[in-house]
Ligand SMILES: NC(=O)C1=CN([C@@H]2O[C@H](COP(=O)(O)OP(=O)(O)OC[C@H]3O[C@@H](n4cnc5c(N)ncnc54)[C@H](OP(=O)(O)O)[C@@H]3O)[C@@H](O)[C@H]2O)C=CC1
């Protein structure tokens with residue numbers, strides 16, 4: 001039996017669907033039902049439910065985006081840095097393995113050799129290095145609280161998207177933002193990523209950190225061109241002249257635009273589609289928010 005923390009969230013609900021689709025026995029837990037942020041409550045829950053795996057998809061990601069984490073600093077710190085360390089204690093004391101949803105947003109740019117960041121590379125967009133966002137700093141701290149843990153999968157996703165129009169979907173965001181930042185990013189098709197995370201447990205691949213992004217990277221301009229080709233041929237996109245202009249007019253905190261190397265996951269036999277193919281697939285199967293009519297442009 002799998003315990004799923006944060007099943008009401010954007011990423012957590014995708015895990016719930018994937019577990020349901022596979023007919024795997026699981027129980028989604030919400031803080032309103034059991035306060036899993038309390039270590040003893042979580043330990044009791046693990047013991048009573050006889051769980052043999054736990055997925056932590058709970059966290060504070062900010063709505064509509066990470067700018068909100070600059071205002072709600074204590075919630076972000078508690079949910080992204082303190083909670084993982086507390087879940088670690090509960091899982092270690094009860095002896096169950098677990099998976100933690102982390103973020104590739106603890107990096108910026110690419111490695112000095114031009115390649116994507118590997119799982120073994122130290123974060124370079126965190127409180128220990130440069131000027132990072134509060135969110136990214138807290139996510140990196142959360143991973144620090146897990147150093148030395150056995151029996152854990154740390155799944156790093158980035159900028160989720162899929163075929164369902166939603167305020168959290170990267171494709172929906174690009175369609176709706178007034179102006180766009182030019183960037184090159186590794187991104188995660190949510191359904192494929194969650195499938196890969198669950199697969200890592202069902203196949204019992206070696207535990208550790210995994211970058212769970214679609215192989216490769218994609219620029220904002222490439223994504224908008226694909227949106228025009230496959231969904232909205234008449235849509236015009238406007239871009240910021242620079243990151244400075246983006247920061248001055250649309251954002252309060254810097255964004256982590258970065259490239260991750262996802263070959264470690266692939267080496268275990270778990271494959272995700274190339275990033276451009278994943279974006280095209282989402283656009284070809286696009287479903288508007290009410291799942292009935294196609295997204296209308298302003
Ligand atoms: N969305 C994204 O772009 C990405 C998210 N992630 C990570 O995935 C995890 C989930 O994010 P996402 O699904 O976007 O977040 P959501 O806000 O959609 O859901 C998070 C869930 O976490 C639970 N939660 C526990 N503590 C808190 C708290 N203090 N404040 C708010 N919610 C809390 C809530 O469930 P309940 O109240 O039912 O217990 C909530 O539904 C986070 O760790 C995030 O860092 C990683 C990469 C990308």
Ligand SMILES: Cc1cn([C@H]2C[C@H](O)[C@@H](COP(=O)(O)OP(=O)(O)O[C@H]3O[C@@H](C)C(=O)[C@@H](O)[C@H]3O)O2)c(=O)[nH]c1=O
Pocket residue numbers: 061062064065066067103104105157158159160173177178179180181182183250251255256257
């Ligand atoms: C606000 C804004 C962002 N962008 C760009 C910046 C960035 O490249 C991309 C996404 O930025 P947003 O601010 O929408 O999303 P952001 O909150 O930065 O998204 C991040 O959330 C956390 C939870 C994660 O873990 C990350 O993986 C990532 O998904 O869109 C624009 O082009 N125009 C805008 O007006």
